[in-house]
Amino acid sequence: MRIGELAALLGVSTRTVRYYHHQGVLPEPRRLTNGYREYGMRDAIALARVRRLVALGLSLDEARDVIADDRSRELPEILAEIDADLARQEHEIRLRRARLAEVLRRAEDGTLGPDDTASPALLQFLRLVDVPASESAAWDRDMLMLMDTVATDPATTWAAEMNADPEPAHEFYRRLDELADADPGDPRVTPLARLVADFGVQHLPVGVDPGGPGWDPQAVEPFLDELAPAQAEVIRQAVRMIGGR
Structure with a gap:
């Protein structure tokens, strides 16, 4: 896939992808003979990882180290780790929704x-x-x-x-x-x-x-x-x- 397709897949702009390339956080594929860069599953996973790590508060330098470590690991291992992270996110979202529901209840009954x-x-x-x-x-x-x-x-x-x-x-x-x-x-x-x-x-x-x-x-x-x-x-x-x- 091309850079626009990669960006759309992860819900970001191509500017964001290029910024991560410029900062050395996201590895940039080599150009093919036709002049385009071809992105694959590992690139999509790496971009998703960068977004998640930044959202968790890591600096770009710290995220760069994690992505570099990912490149030396097998794909199934990386996917298993991402799956575990998604499970944690799901649990956190349930807790937040429960908290928000309690806040709403107390706002409605005047005890907030x-x-x-x-x-x-x-x-x-x-x-x-x-x-x-x-x-x-x-x-x-x-x-x-x-x-x-x-x-x-x-x-x-x-x-x-x-x-x-x-x-x-x-x-x-x-x-x-x-x-x-x-x-x-x-x-x-x-x-x-x-x-x-x-x-x-x-x-x-x-x-x-x-x-x-x-x-x-x-x-x-x-x-x-x-x-x-x-x-x-x-x-x-x-x-x-x-x-x-």
Whole structure:
């Protein structure tokens, strides 16, 4: 199959496949005599593995090591491991649906408290970053609570990671707070946006394709009303950077 067929099979864009090639994460087949690159089952499996590993929070460098190890193994062994991973995902989805059903039940009967929709890992993260001390963190709180409740891949994984080392979160919110009275063209905006984008790429939910047909940078706009102009520009630039990868 050609690159477009491979991308369509995994629900990503050809830009994403080429980006993984460029980063050395996904091996690129040699060109045939007709000038095209021919992809096979191993390539499809490798691309699926990369997407899953990135969704689980691994960096591209770490994903590259896993894919390199896969190339030295027999196909049945790799497929058996993927099957086991799918079984774990199925179990996790059942748990999340049960949790969401409980949240819905409590919302309908009026017994749902303000923090009852979040996972323990997210609540711990919010305590560690000391939300009341940061206006931008307080804005982020509502977004994170919503994402953690309804997203396919909730904040639990990265929140647990941040709990182990909360300093990057403190640094992000501190730098965002410093932009409260700044102009959108402030030179501090783009470096902070790049930091947000790098983190975002490593923690995209499963099935999200940056730059693909479903990627709408404008979708974030309704959530930026409570931020200062320079702070909102950080988020806008970060979303555009993620979509351009």
